[in-house]
Amino acid sequence: MRQTSRKPVEVKRRRRPARVGSLACLPLFFPLEGRKVLLAGGTEAAAWKAELLVAAGAEVHVYAEEFDSAFESASVTGENTGRYVFHRHPWADDSFEGMSLAIADAETEGAARAFACAARARGLPVNVIDKPAYCDFQFGSIVNRSPVVIGISTNGVAPILGQAIRRRIETLLPESLQSWAELAGRVRSRTLEHLRAGAERRRFWERFSDLAFAGRKAPDGENALAETLVADARTAGRGHVTLVGAGPGDAEFLTLKAVRALQAADVILFDDLVDDAVLELARREAKRMLVGKRGGRESCRQEDINAMMVSLARQGKHVVRLKSGDPMVFGRGGEELDRLASEGIAASVVPGITAASAMAASLGISMTHRDHAQSVRLVTGHSRHGGLPESVDWQGLADPATTTVFYMGARMAARIRERLLREGLSADTPAVAVSGISRPEETRWQGTLDGLASGVEGLGLDHPVLISIGKVFGQRSIVEAEVPVRDEMSVAL
Template identity: 55%
Template sequence: MNQNDSLRRPVEAEPQRLGALAVLPVFMGLKGRRAILAGGSAAARWKAEVLAAAGANVDIYAPDPSEEMLALVARGAADGSLTLHRRPWALDAFEGAAVAICDAETDAEAQAFYCAAKAASVPVNVIDNPAFCQFQFGSIVNRSPVVVGISTDGAAPIVGQAVRRRIETLLPPTLSAWGKLAAKVRPRVMERLAMGPPRRAFWERFADLAFGSTPPPDDVDAMIDAAGTATMDGHVTLVGAGPGDAGLMTLKAMRALQACDVILFDDLVSDEVLELARREAKRICVGKRGGRKSCKQEDITAMMIRLAKQGRQVVRLKSGDPMVFGRAGEEIAAVRAAGIGVTVVPGVTSASAMASILQTSLTHRDHAQTLSFTTGHSRHGTLPDGLDVAAIVGEGKTAIIYMGGRTSVALVERACAAGVSADTPAVAMWNVARANQHVWRGRLADLPEAVAQTQNDGPLLIAIGGVFGEEAVDVSTMPDVVQQAIAG
């Protein structure tokens, strides 16, 4: 076969098309504008507070307001104003209103309020009655002026609240102060920094600091001055994408994907990981797979260098961890030799993901004192000649073999010839941490047959050692206090 038959060229990939949206997320400015709210219940009270917090002057129409509503009006709002009218709403209430909210007791009242608002061309929401809503309130993460709204289109409010809690943990409380500072200094940045690299350098540095835990300084003139001399040199960042589950990505990896201009990604990088990237970033597939057409490593390295020399921020996105069987050493050396800065962002390697899925400690002190990560094939596609299998497989050892599908027969033969028991526990896992993951567990002697019979061409990870045995956890060996807690 001609060598070129096994090669392919890098291919630019289009970002995934934006999927259908149940609703259009829109942020409405209500500062100094009038909002009307019909109803005095606890649910209406929350809507009144949200509207006023957004700067609206809220007129509340409620003949018999609840204690919660009375307490809110007495206390006042963070912004805007709250005015209570102890009477039902009427048609004249809609004049000059920016939005209209109603907590209707009956469908007839809901329909009447909805029709009156539409006739007055005022956007309307009837609480907990989607049929009479032109817009909806979502869950809110408040780091104003940074505001995050979350909607489930009314289908699953509890899910929306869970998403809000997750986002709350990611956004530091100090982000609000940084957001206010951004609004304050933006005119100075526009005046003093030219478009392009200087402005981008300033705002990227600003954003990095905003996601820290420290409050902002009183002024940022020094940052503006430093950005004024920035040239935005090209840079290469090697990023570990993990085994496939986007939830296993690190925050630093996601930030790198959001800040880059170009992504060179491997075949094994999942679509859900790529969707975390900045949409404007160019995506180029430089796939390398054993036994398949692959891009030449030297072409990938040369492309990284060319793009970085053009001033691009380049992410080399690799499956798993870039420093584990990822040819990272060759790429780092070449990029450095070209005088280009390089950064490495580690990822979750497949062995760690496999251990977490199996809930097995790879170094359980009762069964393993050594842990080895080994490649299962040489550049010729065979088991490496110099691999001392007896040194990594056997009593007190855990061995993880990457890319060992085609060499599992030779691996087991070499292990058994070295005196390793054929009954040593073994695991084979395809597509670790992905939706199509498949796991086999059994004896070392049965491993080659299991690999041959499994119709799966996904990446394979092989694990051998006593930690994978069913008897690995022996409750009787645990301390008395732990046994007592287990017994109840």
Template identity: 60%
Template sequence: MLQPLRKPTEVEPGRLGRLAKLPVFFDLHGKRAVLIGGSPGAAWKAELLAAAGAQVNVYATEICPEMEALLARGAADGCLTLHRRGWTPEILNDAALAVADLEEEDEAEAFASAARRSGVPMNVIDKPGYCDFQFGSVVNRSPVVIGISTDGAAPILGQAIRRRIETLLHPSLSSWASLAKAMRKRIMEQLPQGLPRRAFWERFADLAFQGRPPENMGSSLDDVLRQIASRPIGEVGRVTLVGAGPGDAELLTLKAVRALQAADVILFDDLISEDVLELARREAKRLMVGKRGGRASCAQGDINDLMTRLALHGKHVVRLKSGDPMIFGRAGEEIEHLERSGVPVDVVPGITAGIALASSLGVSLTHREVAQSVRFVTGCAKTGRLPDNLDWRGLADPLTTTIFYMAGGTAGAISARLIKEGFSPDTPAVMVSNVSTDDERWTGPIAELDHASDRRDPSKPVIIGIGRVFGRAGQVSLGSAPASAQRLLAEA
């Protein structure tokens, strides 16, 4: 039996959910605003109103140093005028809005009643019952302005949200938004409505989030317009080598977070933590291309070819590396390959494991009178053994701090070679797994590095520090530490 045909039907959009407050933006440019009070809180509100272009009239018999300093230096826009007297209802006439810092309840009630009679939107600081509107946390990339409200329930949470948003929005976004405002009329006139105009603004938005100011594209508005309009859809993308640091997501740079948020594809090592990947753009495709000693690994040539192929198809590829890309990360090979293929490449540095080691132990790698230099050295060649061409005589300098990367399996050989070159067997050393993530840690003399290495978890990446600066490093025993290592901790 044939089923009856059904005609397409229009479906109404879902209902907007409840809003605790309506987010609106006042145009205060050139308008009069009244502010009552001379406290630090009032000073901040006065600066905020003036930054929005208001002519702020401050009424206060006494003012705090913060208000005095604000009046002396002025605000980013608008103007500030101090009236050394208390407030009266007539000052609210013709005001666009009014703000007051009043401690006494009866005074706040009188102000609110006067504002209502004058038809002026009002706010009494820290008294929600006398507020027609509230101030939220502000992310300022003007003309892009983002306001954040928690309906007064959690101001600190609002500030935390503001900080998180600010890490994702590069300061150059302000210049791009100003440019969009300047060119909008011309685009409306020159490009027909529909796909051509939409395609232009999509290219514009892609450029705005790349972290480069529009001035890089030319010295005039016409130059920028031509470059944006001439960019074909599906043009060559780019690759960003990003240092993910030692594992703790809070150690990422702001630039690294922005790159992760702008990526189309992320190629990451298997040492990258889940917390770091959580900060990436949700829509980004993620591909693990890890390389680990003694395990099945992706060939470097295959990684190079994959990055190039994706970028040539117009993708923004983030190559996410643990630590810093430029320290034992084979970034040089990747950059050379990409440049030969005509793919633009940027580098975002990260905190390398050696620096994270020093921070986690509270140890200065170049502590005065203890160490005059620091060296970062690879502890493993392609063969899996110690490199043959290391400057062991230089590494045995007692005034040098040495950080050995990828040295878990060669710790005993490092110890033996340094002692052979004249290093004291009692020289302090540390061995740490998964730096910055509170994993295993051992401290002791280099003579016992071999023993400590035998007891480590071979599946975890290890970094070794050697030098007198580690003499006072704390110890978390890796297995059962040798007795002399326990003595060293007790003497520290």
């Protein structure tokens, strides 16, 4: 089928509503350096709150007749600028004088009410531990990379969920981020002095952020680093192209490096198959250009895409070429890199999850299970001229100890079946075809090589289809999976 050509099209980002959605509470960051805080109670729970307050630099006045042993370790402030002041008696009305916050661990409802009323009468925000009715603010879960501090609140309804979210974020932020954030404070004045507002400063901080997330500790001396980054930021017209793998569909398959590239892009050239959820992770100001390429459909010519990358890079833009799957697996990444290199344009590659890996994960089947396969082959399902690729080692693909995955082969399913049978592969060899891998509309067919053509035909051509053949797919039924499945019988019906 002949493909018609289309021009790249700019896609406007869906604008969010002007009004902010409903918030259960307003996240605020309240400096406590040198301020006084009243804490009523000598319990272990009160000691934990006291430790947080002192870590924020507060002078914590603790009122209680007895103190839990937790206060012994908490009162060792170490490098913290805050300090403890212990009062071995209950709080009184004059205890609130000069305080910025009031916190209590009250045993009874009456004690909680009395404390809250006394604090509010003096205009102080109050928190009574585990008694939401008497709280003007909550303590959320904290990710501490100070001066980078991330607070997580579930408004008191699901604290365990808040802790789970905190653990997820902790894994994304290297411990070294703290030293880089401190360094940012030291070099900030230099960027304001030497770089112009706008593109120059953004280039500086994007490069700085890349280094911060590289996992290395920040250098002790900032002068050399700052000079290098300032010089780079001042360099006009030095564009860069990053080929980024968007994975098979689900935005959660993106790597952290891919997300950072999207958030640093000036222009994004993306394929038809890239999900909208992936594009939503990009920098808001980035220009989005649809340069879709679909077999048998109206598509942009590769030459036009290459020319656009070159033109944008020469304008000093950071161009992200966003491709479905992995850019170096049937993504023409090699052709694009060759063109960029011939034009002297810097380029880099961020790999993505290729469709075969996503399929194996979705099916829960190892493509190299040692009892069934000793090799895996990823094969294009069609040639440049539209037929079967003749340069492929078809005799090797008929090896029963090989797992073969055909990309872009839905229209060639009947010919693939005929050729493998001709090369001696058994008609009973297990086969699987998956349409729309990792997407909500993912659909599967399971059967044998003999029924491949009718099985793939039943899946349709609305979404990319991956054809997989080999003994590993006979281990178990994939009907158990939580997606719609069509077997040979259902397709026939």
